[in-house]
Structures are given as C-alpha cells and as structure tokens.
Amino acid sequence: MKCENIEELLSAYLEDDLSPEEKRTVEKHLKTCQSCNDLLSFIEETNKSLADFPQLEVSENLLDRLYSIPSRKKKLKVSFDFLLRPSLQPIFAAATILMIMISFYLFHPDRNTINKTINRQVHLGYSKIERLYANAESFTGHLGAYKDKILVSLKNMKLLGGNEDQKVKT
Amino acid sequence: MIVNTYSKRIFNMAYQFTGTYEEAEDMTQDIFMKLYTSLTKYDFEKNFSAWLLTLAKNYLIDEYRRTKWEKKSRDNFNEHYLPSEAFESPEYGILKEETKKIIWEGINQLSSEVRMTVILRDIQGKKYEEIAEIMSLPLGTIKSRVNRGRLQLAKILKEKKERKNEM
Incomplete structure (x- = not known):
C-alpha cells in the first residue's frame, strides 16, 4: 500500500478505530516506512496539543452585553404589544381607509x-x-x-x- | 440561566473558529441574540446543548462564508492564551508552546467544515456521536473530516519543524 493511503488511516489507527485487516496493513507499513512513522508522531503531537488548548474565561464586558439582550428584547416586545392591542384595530382600519381616500384624491388624474x-x-x-x-x-x-x-x-x-x-x- | 451555563462554551468555540478575540465576542453576542429569537422553535424533546451548538455552528460557518475569514490572520497565540504552568522542564514547556502556536495558526488553513469538526472533537472533546448530531451529518463523514483535519495540521507542524531544524 502507498504512503498516501496509509496516511489517511493513521488518525483512526491512533484511536484504535480500524478493522483488524486495516490495522495489520498499517502496522506492516510502519515497520518499513520512516516517513509515515514521523507523520504518526506529528499526528499524536497535534492531538495532544489541541486537547491542551485552554478554555478562556468570558470577559465582564461580554457578560454585560449578553445579560442585556433579554431586557432589550422585552422592552421592544412591550412597545409592539402596545401597538398590536386589539382595541386599536378599529383606529388603524379607519386610518387606512382615510389614507386610501386621501391618496385617491391626491393622485386622481381628474x-x-x-x-x-x-x-x-x-x-x-x-x-x-x-x-x-x-x-x-x-x-x-x-x-x-x-x-x-x-x-x-x-x-x-x-x-x-x-x-x-x-x-x-x- | 442560559448565559451563565453556555457563554464560556460558545465564546471559546467562536474564538477557536475565528481566531480573533473581538470578532469572537461580537459573534457570541449575535449567537445569543439569535438564540433568544429562535427559542420558540426549540423542540423540548431534543438535547438543548446540541441544539444550541448547532445554531452556533450554523451561524459561524455562514459568517465565515459571507466574510471570507480564511484571508484574515488570527490573533497572536500568546495574546490571550497564557503559557501553561508546571512542565517537566523549561525546554519541554517552550517546545510545547511552540507546537500550540503552529497548530493555532494552522487552523486557519482548514476549510470551515473541517475546522469546526476538529474544534468540536479535539479542542472541546465532544464524542463523534454528539458531533454528528450537532453537524447533522453521518458518523462516517465526521470521522473522515476529523482525520483529514488532523492530518493537515500534522503536515503543517512537520513542515514548520523540519524547516526550523534546517536553519
């Protein structure tokens, strides 16, 4: 098997996620190929390095921004609720009719x-x-x-x- | 509260993905705003954590495609990540930090999907099954992407270290 094909299997080999046949093929190749052995070490080093990345704490500034989102949303919702009150519907309907009449008058060719x-x-x-x-x-x-x-x-x-x-x- | 439980996870995911601190903060805020507007669509029978990470993943990948992040450079690794403590020897510590810097910068060369999969699997330590749920993809595809990402990063690491040794 060529190195290119073996490379594809190295990560799964480290996680012991290969079929017995694939595992035997990789091990056989590694015995004779220094380049693939080196790459295997680098994959191992990469995995360890990634797993060792620290998790950063969230800044106070960002936390303040995140906490203020729900209240801002709520405030916006209240103002919309006020506009969408059913008692205002006849007024909106009357205003719409009035607007139609005014526009009919303003834009009528005659x-x-x-x-x-x-x-x-x-x-x-x-x-x-x-x-x-x-x-x-x-x-x-x-x-x-x-x-x-x-x-x-x-x-x-x-x-x-x-x-x-x-x-x-x- | 959602912010207390998930802000750190989402911010770190955004930072590892974007590589820039300010952008990661803005993205985290955008993700939480999106979360509040999408909460009505949440199916209570589903895992909330996976649902939120799916939302975050979709947002980050969409933004990546829209703004062409791959052309942007990442923050200097030590700008926000402090050096790890307690190594067996100072030399070993320096080598380890150097590897992390190379990997950190190498992440920028991964495609958005591969990058996200590697972050979820190798940095955040999620199981393959969880990632498959978050990414809505078959298990085989996830494993293949993780393998591809690791191989690409290992090759970058190998090249940089070999070049350094030659100097």
Whole structure:
C-alpha cells in the first residue's frame, strides 16, 4: 500500500478505530516506512496539543452585553404589544381607509373635476342651511305675533278668573 | 440561566473558529441574540446543548462564508492564551508552546467544515456521536473530516519543524 493511503488511516489507527485487516496493513507499513512513522508522531503531537488548548474565561464586558439582550428584547416586545392591542384595530382600519381616500384624491388624474364636485356639494349644502335658517326666522316671527293673543286668551279664561266673553282686542 | 451555563462554551468555540478575540465576542453576542429569537422553535424533546451548538455552528460557518475569514490572520497565540504552568522542564514547556502556536495558526488553513469538526472533537472533546448530531451529518463523514483535519495540521507542524531544524 502507498504512503498516501496509509496516511489517511493513521488518525483512526491512533484511536484504535480500524478493522483488524486495516490495522495489520498499517502496522506492516510502519515497520518499513520512516516517513509515515514521523507523520504518526506529528499526528499524536497535534492531538495532544489541541486537547491542551485552554478554555478562556468570558470577559465582564461580554457578560454585560449578553445579560442585556433579554431586557432589550422585552422592552421592544412591550412597545409592539402596545401597538398590536386589539382595541386599536378599529383606529388603524379607519386610518387606512382615510389614507386610501386621501391618496385617491391626491393622485386622481381628474382632480379638478373632483374639486368642482366638492365645491358644488359644499355650496348646495350651504344654501340649504341658509334656507333652513330663513324658515326658522319666519317661524319665530309668527310665534311672536301669536304670543300676545295667547296671553290675552289665557287671562280671560274662566278658570283663571277672567271674562271669556271679552273679545280679544286686535 | 442560559448565559451563565453556555457563554464560556460558545465564546471559546467562536474564538477557536475565528481566531480573533473581538470578532469572537461580537459573534457570541449575535449567537445569543439569535438564540433568544429562535427559542420558540426549540423542540423540548431534543438535547438543548446540541441544539444550541448547532445554531452556533450554523451561524459561524455562514459568517465565515459571507466574510471570507480564511484571508484574515488570527490573533497572536500568546495574546490571550497564557503559557501553561508546571512542565517537566523549561525546554519541554517552550517546545510545547511552540507546537500550540503552529497548530493555532494552522487552523486557519482548514476549510470551515473541517475546522469546526476538529474544534468540536479535539479542542472541546465532544464524542463523534454528539458531533454528528450537532453537524447533522453521518458518523462516517465526521470521522473522515476529523482525520483529514488532523492530518493537515500534522503536515503543517512537520513542515514548520523540519524547516526550523534546517536553519
């Protein structure tokens, strides 16, 4: 067997993880090959060296950073929870509809026509209110005119000690 | 608490993988942030330690591929690793430290998958079965990667030492 093939088996040989046949082949080769024997020693040295690497302690600074992660996450979650409260959903829905309407108005190609229609509707509404106001004024006038007659009628009522036969002076 | 139990393990794994202290600290923080956001996906029937190491392994390898770490140099070995105490003789201690330095720098020449497998097996001392679970790979593939990594490091060590002896 060539050295290249034996090299592949050396690490497993050190861990006694070869089949009996592979083990015999490696041992037979090692008896005659100095280069593979050297490599075997270096693999052994590498393994020992790796196993002897110390484990470093975590710095105070890193520990502080790690401890602050959950609270930061929690704070963020609270603010999101507030925004996702079900009671705010109708407000968000209304805001969305309003935004759609505003964008529909702002970006509509026929914006001038919409403006004219709005103006016309506003004027119509305004004139309706004026008419209503005028009607209310005339109704107040009529009530004023009838007020005196009603008062005299009340004075002349028999029940209140008046004379019903006395005619109302007009 | 998760930080107390796992921070040292994750930080050392990140440091051995990246080779730079500051990056390892940043990576550890990123891994813990990822952990908190992924906790809802954790299956309670699975081994938590293996699950966390899988998450860390995935993050480190993804970052390695994204940022091309292999081109970066590692920290000087003695910058953070203090010399080991109590050797049989000072000469033996110096030789041992020299070997560690060569191996430490040699780790940079291993591919991300081989590097991670060697770290888990030979530095962190995990069993092959545990590594297979963490890496989600068959046992044979893990053993083959460990063998390849050790052989590559041993060849680097052999070359450096032979060159030194020639000088």
